[in-house]
């Protein structure tokens with residue numbers, strides 16, 4: 429897998445640059461070609477000699493050699509790479525990457541690159557937590573750059589907290605996962621829905637639920653990372669206003685979600701219905717805010733369309749349809765019933781708990797197939813769960 433892989437390793441000026449020497453060695457030992465580019469400040473922390481001895485290539489830092497006038501072609505370097513890894517990525521380098529600055533070779537290579545870029549931040553805890561840094565990290569993620577998040581532990585300042593660069597082995601595994609999975613959904617069109625729906629009672633009130641949309645966003649991100657063309661239809665969530673490297677449609681009600689899903693469904697190879705769609709909506713949407721004049725208020729509700737059911741009815745023979753089920757009792761029996769009645773190919777079953785279900789960072793699910801097979805995931809972060817779901821589907825329903 430690693431043979432002939434070309435890695436552009438950008439090192440910026442932080443104390444954890446010393447760890448990037450081990451990282452370069454891991455890449456080389458695995459069989460990759462590694463080209464190191466240092467920012468001018470990184471040379472205070474690690475020497476070009478060490479890195480060129482390890483990688484067998486000259487290490488670049490300046491845009492040109494002042495003695496010979498030789499110009500290092502950043503465009504060529506950017507296009508040469510299969511993957512660019514910036515580790516450590518300091519607050520300064522992250523800010524410049526986010527805003528298109530270009531005052532050193534590492535930055536011009538970054539701007540010229542067309543490959544996937546990973547960045548591994550490293551800085552003191554308060555710098556890392558600063559909203560300016562966090563906003564810049566989000567900007568980079570919106571470009572499709574992959575964050576390898578900083579770790580918690582002792583820092584060079586003597587303080588302890590989040591800001592340590594991820595360990596070289598961890599960064600290495602991220603790149604290895606990327607090479608393993610980056611094309612597993614290539615050529616596939618994936619439609620995902622997620623989040624809650626809001627059903628208006630009057631101009632200021634609605635019926636909704638606690639769904640965050642996180643699982644759908646992670647599934648979409650992971651499908652995009654694996655090469656799929658992704659369309660994500662999201663109910664009202666904190667993600668509105670953020671930019672993603674794939675198509676995102678924000679909707680409010682179940683009807684709008686259905687309409688938007690129908691728009692993409694006929695072209696989709698895989699459809700994942702992860703949304704917590706409101707089952708009912710108020711029969712009347714009041715034009716004016718309801719007054720509290722009466723001691724009781726009775727709202728008449730009517731049934732919403734079932735999006736998964738609708739998509740199941742019109743499913744094409746080459747389409748894969750995945751539903752979700754959140755059950756509090758008789759989970760598997762109910763989920764199998766849903767799978768059948770909605771004509772899905774698999775159901776992701778989860779149950780609400782302290783660490784599972786809605787609005788939790790982690791989840792544990794069972795994947796139920798039409799033939800009765802049940803596969804259990806571990807209790808993991810929802811990001812990891814998204815990877816597990818695509819890994820598992822790639823080995824079963826999506827195996828070509």
Ligand code: C5P
Pocket residue numbers: 682701702703704705706707732733734735736737750751752753754766
């Ligand atoms: O029937 P239940 O709501 O438990 O089924 C859950 C599955 O059905 C989820 O995949 C959810 O997205 C989908 N669903 C839907 N439209 C609804 C209700 C649920 O698509 N109105």
